[in-house]
Amino acid sequence: MVRLPQLRLDELLEELQARIDAARGTRDRVHHLLEAVLSVGRGLQLEQVLRRIVEAAAALVDARYGALGVIGPDGRTLSQFLTVGVSEAEIEAIGPYPSGHGILGELIHRPEPLRLSRISAHPASYGFPPGHPPMDTFVGVPIRVRDQVFGNLYLAEKRDGADFGDEDEAVLATLAVAAGVAIDNARLYEESTRRERWLAAGAEVTTRLMSGGRPEEAVGLIAERAREITGAELAVVAVPPPGGEGLVIEVAVPAAQLRGTALPEDGPACRVLAGGGPVRAEGPGGPAVAVPLTSGDAVRAVLQLERARGGPAFREEELGPLVAFAGQVAVAMELAERRADAEQLAVLEDRDRIARDLHDLAIQRLFATGMTLQSAERFIDHGEAGERVRRAVDDLDETIKIIRSTIFGLRSRETASRQGLRTRLVRTVGEAATLLGFAPGLRMEGLLDTQVPREAADDVLAVLGEALANVARHAHASSVDVAVVNDGRHLELTVTDDGVGMPADGDRRSGLRNLAERAARHGGRLSLDSPGTVGTRLGWRIPLAM
Known part of the structure; x- marks a missing residue:
């Protein structure tokens, strides 16, 4: 009669202890959830925030594996995938990150919580790639940022072997709400920081250009700053070739060996050249974007950026500051x-x-x-x-x-940079008329503007000016004929006058030394003779490079 109440009391005590333990467990879990919410809200770097979210989610539901997939601009595939619990060797063995098919794609198409006791039993599942660790139990919840689905949390394989329960799902849903706020804050911070960096980069390039810096240095600075701000692996500035089509790389950071390489016609940069607006695409190495550097209505150059394979695609909100820069x-x-x-x-x-x-x-x-x-x-x-x-x-x-x-x-x-040799010869002869008292005759033959190098053109003009000045000072001539002939192999200048001829005074001949030196510099020679009984003929002849 005494032992029955004692047994009943033991049962009540055990039940009370179980309830206390459950309450303590719930309290501890709520405490861990609050800690996780505070943890993901501390960071301001988006990559850091995303990493904390997936780590906190795996810890809260005691999952062996966790992942966070960021939905790309197309709204159908994943542009970024962060994992927890998978080693670097396993990631290397699995291969490229998933793009959002199978069970992962199920949450993209239907952004609602999903729990599975066996992944392979779901109709959307089509197995794992070779090297992927085995997974059965699964729970996934969407992450929303301002009513837009940003991505999904994926958790698999509860460590105690049990299925994920309602409480696990509720905890993850709560964390997802806090994650959305943290992601939004991190995005706003990054956007503000990025805008400041773009403004600073634009001011730096402008200062470099307006302070007289070399254009090639400024172009290199443009590529370097754009690469740093966007986190790109490769930055290229390409320009249309003179008289040609397409684009040729002028600067490539950090791959300087690409300079002079033609870009593919179907690539994003050439599509910018054809259309005039920014283009986003998947380049050979990874996500790419190209924007025009426009002068008036013409595209003077194209800036193309490429991220590493598997890196995040360029978002729409990144284009505005890039185009403005x-x-x-x-x-x-x-x-x-x-x-x-x-x-x-x-x-x-x-x-x-x-x-x-x-x-x-x-x-x-x-x-x-x-x-x-x-x-x-x-x-x-x-x-x-x-x-x-x-x-x-x-x-x-x-x-x-x-x-x-x-x-x-x-x-x-x-x-020299604005007028051809023919024009300059006519002007030099015309100016000599003031000293001579009459206009010399001038004959020009051959390709003088296009085939005569600039250095040779400068020297032939100097020789002509000096020869005409000598005639004016010493020859007492009544006529002068000038001939400049390019026969395709040699350039020859001849100045003939009807004056008194060359004097026997050697000092006067010394004044021709400069003209002879100019000829010798080009591998040519200077000659001086009398064509008849009176007058002098000066010949200045140099070879032309073929």
């Missing part, structure tokens, strides 16, 4: 070019003014002084005084020669 640097490049053109124009105008002043003021006065001294020489009876006057005249001639060479150097740099 490309537009900013394109405007900066155009402004830098115009500023350089304006500075060059100012330099050229200043050179032209200096050359004009030297020609119109200095040379004319020196020439007049020399003529005066020559006229006075015949009235000087004293031999030493006459010799001094002659040396003074020679010094003046040499000074005029130096000044004329300086004038030619100034003007040849001014016009």
Whole structure:
């Protein structure tokens, strides 16, 4: 009669202890859930937040394996896949990350919690790839960010061998809500940080360009900063080749050996060139995006970025800052070019003014002084005084020669990139008419503008100017004929006058040394003779590279 109540009391105590243990377990689990929610909310780097979410989910439901799949821009496949519980060796053996088919795709198409006691029994399952660890029990829940499905949590193989229960599903659903908030915050932070980095990069490139930096350095900086900000593995700036079609790589970071390589016609960069707008695609190495660097309505270059294989695809929200950066640097490049053109124009105008002043003021006065001294020489009876006057005249001639060479150097740099050799020859002959008192004859034959190198063109003009100046000073000629002929193998300049001929005075011949040196520099020669009883013929001949 006494033992029955004692047994009943023992049963009640056991039941009470079980309830206390269950309550303690529930309390501990709630505590762990709160810790997990706080943990995933601490990070601001999106990659770090995603990693914490999947680790916390696996710990909360005691799962051996966990994964978080990020849904790509197309809404049908996975663009990113983070795992827990799978070793690097197993990942290597499995191969590429899943793209969102089978059971994983079931949650993408139907974003609702899913629990399975045996994965292989579900109609959507079609097995695991070789090397994949065996999995039976499964639970998955979607993660929503502002009512949009961001991705899914996948958990498999409860460590105690049991099935995932209602409580596991409820805990994961609660964590998914907190994960959505954490992901949204991380995205906003990354977007703000990325925008600041784009602005800083644009300002850096603009400063480099406007401070006179070399364009190739600025292009390299554009590629480097775009690669850093987007996390791309490869950044390429490609330009249309002169007179050709398609695109050729001008800068590739970090693969400098790709410079000069033509991009495929069906690639994203060439599609940008054809359409003018940004293009996202799956490149040979991984996700790729290409944006134009536009000047007016023309695409002057294309910036293409590629992430590593298996990396996240370029999202729509990443395109806006990238396109804005490309537009900013394109405007900066155009402004830098115009500023350089304006500075060059100012330099050229200043050179032209200096050359004009030297020609119109200095040379004319020196020439007049020399003529005066020559006229006075015949009235000087004293031999030493006459010799001094002659040396003074020679010094003046040499000074005029130096000044004329300086004038030619100034003007040849001014016009070499804008005018052909024929135009410059006509101008040089025309300018000599002032000194000669008449217009020389000019004959030109052969390809002078396209076949004569710039250095040879500069020298033939210098020789012509000096030869005409010598005729004006010494020959007392009434006519001069100039011929410039390119026969395809040689360039020959001939200056023929009907003057008094070359004097026997060796000092006067020394003034031709500079012309001979110019010919020798090109492997040519200078000749001087009389075509008849009067006059002088100067020949200057150099070979042309074939």
